[in-house]
Amino acid sequence: MTDSILVVSPHPDDAEFGAAGTIAKWRGQGRDIYLVVCTNGDKGSNNPKMTSTNLAVTRHEEQEAAAKILGIKKVVFLDYPDGGLEDTPEFRGKLVRLIRLFKPGIVAAPDPYRRYLSHRDHRIGGMVALDAVFPYARDRLSYPEHAASGLEPHKVREVYLWRPETPNLHVDIRDTFEQKLKALLCHRSQVGTDADAVENRVRQRAADLGGEKGIALAEAFYRLELPL
Numbered sequence: 001m002t003d004s005i006l007v008v009s010p011h012p013d014d015a016e017f018g019a020a021g022t023i024a025k026w027r028g029q030g031r032d033i034y035l036v037v038c039t040n041g042d043k044g045s046n047n048p049k050m051t052s053t054n055l056a057v058t059r060h061e062e063q064e065a066a067a068k069i070l071g072i073k074k075v076v077f078l079d080y081p082d083g084g085l086e087d088t089p090e091f092r093g094k095l096v097r098l099i100r101l102f103k104p105g106i107v108a109a110p111d112p113y114r115r116y117l118s119h120r121d122h123r124i125g126g127m128v129a130l131d132a133v134f135p136y137a138r139d140r141l142s143y144p145e146h147a148a149s150g151l152e153p154h155k156v157r158e159v160y161l162w163r164p165e166t167p168n169l170h171v172d173i174r175d176t177f178e179q180k181l182k183a184l185l186c187h188r189s190q191v192g193t194d195a196d197a198v199e200n201r202v203r204q205r206a207a208d209l210g211g212e213k214g215i216a217l218a219e220a221f222y223r224l225e226l227p228l
Contacts, residue, residue, distance in 0.1 A: 003030075003031050003032070003105055004031060004032040004033070004034060004102050004103060004104045004105065005023075005026055005031055005032070005033050005034070005104050005105065005106045005107075005108065006034045006035075006036065006098060006099060006102050006104040006106075006107050006108070007019065007023060007033065007034070007035045007036070007072075007107075007108045007109070008036050008038065008095065008107065008108065008109040008110075008125060008126075008129040009035060009036065009037050009038065009109075009110075009125075010037075010038045010039055010085060010110060010119070010121040010122050010124075010125035010126075011037070011038070011039050011041045011044065011059075011082060011119075011121060012037055012040075012041045012059040012060070012062055012063035012066075012187065012190075013041070013059075013062070013063070013066070013184070013187040013190050013191075014110060014122070015035060015108070016066055016070075016180065016183045016184045016186075016187065017184065017202075018110060018162030018163050018219070019108055019160070019162045019219055019221075020066075020070060020176075020179065020180035020183045020184065021171065021173025021176040021177055021179070021180040021206070021217070021219050022108075022160070022171045022173065022176075022219050022221075023070050023072070023108075024070055024071070024173075024176035024179040024180065025171065025173065025175070025176050026106075027070060027071035027072075028175075028176070032073045032102075033070070033071065033072045033073055034072070034073055034074050034075075034076070034098070034102045034104070035063075035067055035072050035074070035075045035076070036075075036076040036077075036078060036095065036098055037063055037075060037076070037077050037078065038078045038080055038085055038091075038121070038125050039078070039079070039080045039081060039082045039083075039084065039085060039121055040056040040059060040060070040077065040079045040080070040081065040082060041055065041056065041059035041082050041190075042055050042056040042059070042081060042082045043055075043081070043082035043083050044059070044082060044189070044190060045189060052081075055189065056079075058189050059187075059189060059190075060077060062186050062187045062188065062189060062190075063075060063077075063186075063187075065186040066183040066184070066186040066187060067183075069179060069182050069183045069186065070179060070183050076098060078091075078094055082121070083120065083121060084121075085120070085121045085124040085125055085128075086124060087124055087127060087128055087131075091128055092128050092131055092132055092136060093136075093143050095128060095129055095132035095137075096132045096136045096137045096142065096143050096146070097143070097146055097151065099132055099133065099137040099154055099156065100137055100146055100151040100152060100153065100154050101151055103154050104154075104156060105156070105157045105158065106156070106157065106158045106159070106160060107129060107132075107133050107156050107158075107159050107160075108159070108160040108161075108162065108221075109125065109126045109129035109130070109159070109160075109161060109162070110122045110125060110126040110161065110162055110163055111126055111161035111162065111163055111164040111165070111222055112124070112125070112126030112127040112130070112161075113126075113164070113165070114163065114164070114165055115165065126161065129159075130159065133156045133159055133226070134156070134226060137153060137154050137155075137156065138153055138154070138155050139153060140152075140153045155226065155228055156226055157225070157226060157228065158223060158224065158225055158226065159223070159224040159226065160221040160222075160223055161221055161222040161223075161224070162219065162220070162221055163220075164220065164221065164222035166222065167209075167212075167220035167221055167222055168221075168222055168223055169220070169221045169222070169223040170209060170210065170212065170213040170215055170218040170219070170220050170221075171218060171219045171220075171221065172210070172215050172216075172217070172218055173206060173217050173218060173219050174215075174216050174217045177203070177206060177217050180202065180206075181198070181199055181202055181203075184198060184202060185198060203217070206218055206219065
């Protein structure tokens with residue numbers, strides 16, 4: 001189980017934009033990928049006829065479809081409202097529980113340290129994910145109620161933070177770019193129906209990131225190694 005990976009996505013589609021090519025590479029290596037989607041994305045529409053209730057249902061469906069393309073083993077929806085993530089013991093405890101349940105070697109999440117303008121859910125989600133990894137999931141006396149359901153403390157080996165301002169790792173996604181694109185296109189409520197426009201945008205972003213390291217198409221991360 002330590003070869004498994006837990007991806008913490010504040011909204012449906014965040015993981016696909018930030019890390020889908022890398023997720024597909026990990027899956028190709030035979031690793032089990034688990035995805036936790038923290039909010040239901042129920043605010044992400046400018047359509048005057050759309051309601052939050054209907055949008056949440058749509059975004060669940062879109063996320064499940066994208067997860068199938070990437071070979072994700074299980075999607076866990078926490079269903080906090082879009083824009084409603086808070087750094088609370090409850091939210092942190094849910095992530096700690098999933099880390100102890102799935103025992104990932106790697107946790108991937110958005111980088112919470114981007115300066116100035118960033119979505120608040122990304123900042124809170126990334127920060128709480130880091131706190132859940134260290135020290136809470138590691139420490140036996142943190143959330144001791146987990147032990148009642150047989151969950152033991154777990155030490156994560158690595159953290160991958162996507163969309164960092166100062167990446168220290170560039171992953172070559174030339175072989176998995178098409179999977180990334182197909183997964184993103186599942187999120188039609190967010191990216192629209194013009195597949196060519198989406199591809200041009202995503203390909204250019206991957207090319208820009210790869211150009212920093214002489215890679216045709218890449219995703220960039222700030223990678224942390226945790227002491228065991």
